Amino acid sequence: MDFDTYCAKAHEALKDKNWLKAYSLVKKIILYEPEDAIWAFCIAKICAKLKKFYEAKNYINLIPLDIPGKNTRKLIAKIYLETNQIEKALAVCPEDMKNNIIEELESENIGELKEKINDLIQWIKDNGGYVGPINVKNFGSKFRGLASNIFIEPNEKILIVPKELIITKDTCTTSYTQIFKDKFLSHHSLFALFIMIEKKNPLSSWNKFLSVLPEDYSNFPIFFTPEEISYLNGSSLLKILAKEIKCLEQDYLIISSANLLTYEEFLKGRMLVSSRLFSVKAEKDQSGLVPFADFFNHTYKSSLSWGYNFDDNGFTVETQESYERGMEITIDYGKKSNLKLMMGYGFATEENTADEYIFELYLKKSDPLYGIKSEIIQNKNEFHLSATTESNEFNELLGFLRFSYCKDQTFIDNLKKTYNLKNFFFISLQNEILALTKLQKICASALSELSELILILERKYEAFNQKTLNQKNILITLQGEKKVLQWGILFTTEFLNFFNNPNQCALNTEPSFGTYIKSTIIPNIF
Structure with a gap:
């Protein structure tokens, strides 16, 4: 093709x-007109669209600095930002974009x-590690995380x-x-003891890491105020918290006489460890605290890959997709x-598909088979509805209900030989109806209590016209539990109706019912 044909096809592709097609064509045009500012801007724009920012940077030098177009200046500023040329970006960008850039820079303050972060990074590098183009940044008033300094390509190692x-x-x-070592109920207590003692030692070899660890753990339920605790009445979180406090007290009792830590120091150590422990599969399959990696916040199904890498002889984090400058x-x-998430990390996420509600269920002592059933089930009384x-949690809950009504x-x-509630399958139609009726009843009771609590809290927060971070997380958690209970009622209602009127009720093919239909309805009812 000649020059004019390339130009015509390039205009059409644009x-x-x-x-991609425009990129290929304009690259050929540039060979004819290497100094042309218009085509230079065109290829820079295409490169930016394709996230080829470093290549785009090679062309923007051909574009005059006194550019009249606002969008043109935004594009050039964007390319400078992604290649970490902040001063050039501020010099060329429009005023509204400049304010955004300054605001972003302030979040990095x-x-x-x-x-201390710089010292930590240098410590990692001095020991043969690597910290890529990422930096610690403020996300909200209380939390920090990691963001990209520049445009980062997919499949790039950003931390070793x-x-x-x-x-x-x-x-x-x-x-x-x-x-x-072998006396604690949880190995987290050993980590907590070590970390909190080392924090008191000014000569500790771990000081570069210890110096950047947080001091405030008030977002963890274990440190909630009495008023915040009162917001949990009706929530499973209160049940979990009560059990966790008992375990923590037992573990602290083991070390209390040694006067190594106060109870508050021990609790802080435990929260620090639970929120920062990674799976580190090196020579042994064990957990570990990984300096700097603990700044990464959580997103479910994040595309970042991480873990121990034997080639790097360390814990490696690698991108699977690209990140523009400033992205978390x-x-x-x-x-x-x-x-x-609340118990282990001190936060909650909206629309969490893993939400659950926890029931405490017991066998009836009036059951003629109570003795043998108790022997089989032992002390199991906590069951999770998702x-x-x-x-597995749902099947264990339903398995217990089937088991409890089995005569x-x-x-x-x-069953003594092969006891496993997750695999306690359909026994009879009568047993199934009893189990689902019980599940429906306990879901309805819990939902009534929880809905009332949520309504009270929403009114309270509305009166104050704002929510604290803890109040927001509590409300998100309660609303997640409420959705699970509503699902439980929907599930039991649908299948109880079906069992009682199999010829008149159409089977609900809601995706979340799929496994139950395959494992229970199809083999036993149809």
């Missing part, structure tokens, strides 16, 4: 927003922590923390912790309900 800088259970086993970079903490029949002693005797 009109259709076919950026983390005050006195900045110097050497194995020697990862605090594992072995690291925590020292002369002053050895005697407690997050990792996935796993599919956790807001109950677990909004899908696919989950066949031979069946129960045989």
Whole structure:
């Protein structure tokens, strides 16, 4: 093709927003007109659309600085930002964009922590690690996270923390912790003991890491005020919190006589550890505290990959997609309900598909088979409802209800050998109706109490015209539990109607009912 044909086809591709085709054509045009400012701007714009910012930077030098067009100046400023040329971006951008850039730069101002972060990064590098183009940034008034300094390509390693800088259970086993190592109910207590003692030691070899750890843990339920605790009446979170406090008290009792930590210091250590522990599969499959990696916040199904990398001899974080400058970079903490996120990390997420509600259920002592059933089930009384029949938690809950209404002693005797509530399948239509009726009843009762609490809190917050961070997280958690209970009522109502009127009720094919239909309805009813 000649020059004019390339130009015509390029205009057509640009009109259709076919950026890849336009990129190929304009690259050829540039060979004919290497100094042309219009085509230089065109290829820079295309490169920006394709996120090829470093290539775009090579062309914007050909574009005059006294550019009249606002959108043109925005584009050039964007390219400068993505390639970390902040001063040039501020010089060329329109006024409204300049305000946004300044605001973003201010969010990167983390005050006195900045110097400590720089020391931490240098410590990691001095020990053979790597910290890429990412920086600690403020996200809201209370939380910090990590954001990109420049445009980051997919499949780029952005953090390598050497194995020697990862605090594992072995690291925590020292002369002053050895005697407690195997006595704790949770291995988190060993980590907490080690970390909080090391924090008191000005000569600790871990000081570069310890100096950037937070001091405020008021967002964790364990540190809620009495008023905040009162907001949890009717929530599963209150049940979990009560059990957790008992375990924490037991573990602290083990070390209290040694006068190593106060109870508050121990609690802070436990919250620090629960919110920062990673799975580190090196020589041993164990957990570990990974300096700097603990700044990553959580997004479910984040595309970032992370874990121990034997080639790098350390904990590695790698991108799977591109990140523009200033974007927060997050990792996935796993599919956790807001109950677990609140207890372990001190926050809740809206529209959490892993939400659950926890019931405490007991066998009836009036049941003639109570003795043998109690022997089988032992002390199990906590069951989780999630909004899908696919989950192990749902099947364990339904399995218990089936088990509790089972009257066949031979069946129960045989169960001793293969007891597993998750696999306690359909027994009979009568048993199934009893189990679903009980589930419907306990969901309705819990929902009534929870709905009333939510209404009271919403009115209270509305009166103050704002919510604290803890109040917001509490409300999100309660609303998540409410949705699960509503699902439980919908599920039981649908299938009780079906069982009672199989010829008159159409089967609901709601996706969250799918596993129940396949495992129970199809093999036993049809």
